[in-house]
Structure formats: structure tokens, C-alpha cells
Amino acid sequence: MLDDSSIxxxxxxxxxxxxxxxxxxxxxxxxxxxxxxxxxxxYIRSVIFPGxxxxxxxxxxxxxxxxxxxxxxxxxxxxxQIVLACRSQNDPDYSEDATINAANEISRSFMEKLPxxxxxxxxxxxxxxxxxxxxxxRAEILISYPSLQAIFxxxxxxxxxxxxxxxxxxxxxxxxxxxxxxxxHPGAKIGESFFIDHGTGVVIGETSIVGKHxxxxxxxxxxxxxxxxxxxLVNIKRHPTIGDYVTLYANCSILGGDTVIGDHxxxxxxxxxTKSIPPCTSVMVRASELSMRTNSEKCPKDDCxxxxxxxxxxxxxxxxxxxxxxx
Numbered sequence: 001m002l003d004d005s006s007i008x009x010x011x012x013x014x015x016x017x018x019x020x021x022x023x024x025x026x027x028x029x030x031x032x033x034x035x036x037x038x039x040x041x042x043y044i045r046s047v048i049f050p051g052x053x054x055x056x057x058x059x060x061x062x063x064x065x066x067x068x069x070x071x072x073x074x075x076x077x078x079x080x081q082i083v084l085a086c087r088s089q090n091d092p093d094y095s096e097d098a099t100i101n102a103a104n105e106i107s108r109s110f111m112e113k114l115p116x117x118x119x120x121x122x123x124x125x126x127x128x129x130x131x132x133x134x135x136x137x138r139a140e141i142l143i144s145y146p147s148l149q150a151i152f153x154x155x156x157x158x159x160x161x162x163x164x165x166x167x168x169x170x171x172x173x174x175x176x177x178x179x180x181x182x183x184x185h186p187g188a189k190i191g192e193s194f195f196i197d198h199g200t201g202v203v204i205g206e207t208s209i210v211g212k213h214x215x216x217x218x219x220x221x222x223x224x225x226x227x228x229x230x231x232x233l234v235n236i237k238r239h240p241t242i243g244d245y246v247t248l249y250a251n252c253s254i255l256g257g258d259t260v261i262g263d264h265x266x267x268x269x270x271x272x273x274t275k276s277i278p279p280c281t282s283v284m285v286r287a288s289e290l291s292m293r294t295n296s297e298k299c300p301k302d303d304c305x306x307x308x309x310x311x312x313x314x315x316x317x318x319x320x321x322x323x324x325x326x327x
Contacts, residue, residue, distance in 0.1 A: 009313035011236070017183060018047075020093055022090065026209055030084050030087070030088070031033070031079040031084060031085070031088045031167065032084045032085045032088070032167055032168055032171060033081070033084075034171055034175070035083055036077060036080075037081060037168060037171050037172060037175070038175060039076055039077070040074060040077050040081070041153060041156060042170060043070060043073065043074045043077075043157060044074060044114070045152065046070075046115060047067070047070060047071065047074070047114065048117065048118045048121065048152075049142060052142055052143055052227070053143075057152060057239040060152075060247050070227050071111060074111065075107050075108065075111050078107045078110065078111075079100075079103045079104055079106075079107040080103075081168055082102075082103035082106055082107060082160075082165055083099055083100055083103045085164075085165060085166045085168050086097065086099045086102070086103065086166060088166070089166055097113075098304040102128040106160075106163045106165060106256065109163070111157055111158065111162065112158055117155055117156065117159065120154050120155055120192055121151070121155060121184060121194045122153055123150075123192045124148065124151050124192075124193065124194050124195070125138050125141050125142060125148065126138070126193065127193035127194065127195040127213065127215075128141050128145065128147070128148060128195050128197075129141055130195060131195045131197070131215055132195075146179070146180035146181070146182065146199055147180070147182060147195075147196035147197070147198070147199040149176065149179065149180055149215035150176045150177075150180045150182035150196065150202075151184075151190075151194060151196065153156060153172050153173060153175065153176035154176065154186065154188070154190070155190075156172060157169040157170075157186035158174040158175045158186050158187075158188070158189075158190075160172075160186070161186040161187050169186035169252040170185075170186060172186065173185060173186050177302065178274075180199060181199065181200040181201060182196060182199045182200070182201075182202045183202065183203045183204065184202075184204045185205055185206040185208070186202060187206040187207065187208065188204045188205065188206060188207070188208040188209070188222075188239070189208070189209045189210065190204070190208075190210040190214075191202055191210060191211045191214065191244070192212050192213075193212055193213045194210065194211075194214055194216075194301045195197075195214070195215045195216070196215075196216045196217075197215065197216070197217050197218070198217060198218040198250075199218055200218045200219070201218055201219040201220075201251075202216060202218065202219065202220050203220070203221045203222065203223060204239075205222055205223050205224055205238070205239035206224045206238075206239065207224075207236075207237045207238055207239040207242075208222040208240060208242070209239075209240075209241040209242065210222070210242045211243045211244035211245070211246065212244045212245070214242055214244070214245070214246050214247075214248070215246075215247045215248070216247075217246045217248065217249050217250040217251075217269070218250050218251070219250050219251055219252075220248045220249075220251070220253075220254075221252075221253040221254070221255075222239050222240050222242065223239060223253060223254070223255045223256055224238035224239055224256065224257065225238070225255050225256050225297070226284045236257065236259040236286065237257035237258075238256070239255075239256075239257060240254045240255065240256060240257070240260065240261065240273075241259070241260045241261070242254070242261045242266065243260070243261055243262050243263035243264070243279065244263045244264070245261065245263055245264045246261050246262075246264065246265050246266070246267070247265075247266045248261075248267045248268070249266070249267060249269040249271075250269045250270075251267050251269055251270050252267045252268065252269060252270060252271040252272070252273065253271070253272050253273065254267065254273045254274075255272075255273070256274050258276070259273060259275060259276055260276040261273070261277045262275070262276070262277055262278045262279030262280065262281060263279045263280070264279055264280045265278070265279060265280060265281045265282070265283070266281075266282045266283035267280070267283050268283055268285050269285065271284070271285050293309070295307070
């Protein structure tokens with residue numbers, strides 16, 4: 001159990017840190033609540049796709065009384081979280097009345113954009129359905145594809161990012177990152193009919209520009225070149241531009257703000273691109289040459305634990321049944 005002197009030392013340590021770090025200097029300021037932000041996303045999802053995410057679908061149908069109540073509930077919750085986000089910035093010119101008015105206007109404008117966001121998401125679903133032969137229906141995509149969930153959250157967050165709402169857009173997209181393994185910065189600009197196939201490990205940076213009808217596979221990075229002082233790149237375009245009708249296969253990396261992938265181009269899996277690619281160009285990585293050596297006639301398969309291992313186990317295996325990278 002801690003004695004009084006230990007508690008006093010801990011308290012003094014925290015006090016010193018608070019005095020020396022502006023991040024901790026206003027502990028009375030509340031920040032947006034992640035669980036409330038997540039609930040806002042869920043309510044918006046139920047409004048945009050009625051019947052798919054609510055046990056009481058009629059609540060979200062546009063002509064029902066409960067639909068109007070739901071819109072107002074989203075609007076009030078979002079306004080409150082925007083106020084908290086603005087308050088947390090420790091702006092010396094902060095005005096509570098002005099912030100509340102601005103938050104009300106941002107939330108109202110956002111709510112009026114929901115039908116247009118619905119159109120964009122329906123185009124995304126259509127692109128996934130037409131591009132993925134494994135998809136049995138559009139409903140399957142809507143309720144089960146993590147890539148669609150990441151795109152949905154990105155499109156919501158991007159609208160708030162465009163309105164210069166602090167904190168909340170990143171909270172939304174990092175929540176999507178956590179549940180889907182797909183990281184899309186809310187500042188990225190992504191065109192209609194966007195398709196992420198599989199999706200795990202996809203990273204799309206803040207200043208990326210992605211055109212229409214783009215298809216991206218798992219592990220793709222749209223990133224920036226690294227500098228020792230990353231702060232020098234703030235507010236500078238540092239991520240690539242991807243043209244229309246481009247396909248980026250698994251685990252390719254495209255880096256740099258001046259890198260442009262031309263329309264209708266295809267970037268093969270594993271490619272590392274730091275220079276612009278002309279339109280209608282295919283870029284493929286030459287496959288590494290593999291060779292194998294087998295001694296299957298000498299291998300007692302019931303007894304040997306190394307029959308499918310590489311050279312690392314060769315010295316341990318007396319049966320000479322190793323697959324080798326060399327002839």
C-alpha cells in the first residue's frame with residue numbers, strides 16, 4: 001500500500017509535468033468522447049442504410065416521425081462533440097458563444113449533406129460488387145465487408161475535416177483503422193466508385209488524391225518520403241496523386257507528393273514507386289527466380305519433421321529432404 005510520502009511524490013511529479021507541458025495545462029477542458037463519436041457514426045449509418053443496422057428499421061425511414069427525431073438526435077450529439085473539440089484546442093481567442101454558433105452551423109451543414117454522402121457510398125458499393133466476383137450481393141458487401149466500413153467512416157470524417165473540425169475526424173478514421181486494419185486519413189481526397197479489395201494494411205496519407213474508379217488491394221501504401229524533421233512537411237503535399245481507373249495491386253508502395261500515377265495505369269504487387277507513371281502504363285516487378293532440390297525417394301515422410309523446411313534445418317535433418325533456394 002502507498003504511504004503518504006509516496007503519494008505526495010507522485011502528486012508533485014504530475015504537477016511538475018503539468019506545469020511544463022501545454023498539453024496538460026488545462027485539465028478542466030473536456031475533449032470529445034470516443035464512445036459518443038462511435039455512436040454518432042452508428043446512428044448515421046442507420047439513417048443512410050435503413051434496415052441494415054437497426055432492429056427497428058422504421059425509426060430511420062425518411063417518412064417516419066422517428067426519422068426526424070433521429071436526425072435531431074445526431075445533430076445535437078454532433079454539435080456537442082464539435083464544441084468539446086474546439087474547446088480542447090486551448091485557443092487564446094476562444095469564445096464559447098461563437099464556438100457554439102459555429103458548431104451548430106457545421107453540424108447543420110453536415111446533416112444536409114447526408115443524401116449526397118449516401119449517393120457516394122452507393123457508388124462505392126456498386127464498384128465493389130462489380131469488381132469482386134466473391135460478392136454474392138450488395139447487401140453482403142454492406143453488412144460484412146470491412147473495406148466498406150472503412151470507406152463509410154472516411155467519407156463521414158472527410159466532410160468534417162473539410163469544415164476544419166478538430167480531433168473528431170481523426171478519432172473516426174482511427175476507430176476505423178482499429179476495427180478494419182485500413183488507415184485512411186480524413187484529409188485524403190478520394191473520388192467516387194472507390195474499391196478496396198480485402199484491405200488489411202492499406203494506408204492512405206493525408207494529402208493523397210485518389211481519382212474515380214480506383215481499385216486498391218491489401219497492403220497498399222500511399223505515403224510520404226521521410227525527413228529527419230517531419231514538421232517541415234506540414235501543410236505541404238507529400239502523398240501521391242492517383243488518376244482515374246487505376247489499379248494498385250497488393251503491397252505496392254507509392255511515395256511522394258510529386259508522384260502521379262496516370263489514368264488507366266496498373267501498378268503490380270510489391271512495386272516501390274517514387275516517380276510519376278504515365279497514363280495507360282503497366283508496372284510489374286520481375287518475379288524472383290526460385291529453384292528447388294528434392295530427394296523425395298530418400299525421405300521417410302512419416303518420421304522427418306523437416307521435409308518442407310528451408311536450409312535453416314538442413315544441418316539438423318539427416319534425411320536430405322530439404323527444399324533449397326539453390327541448385
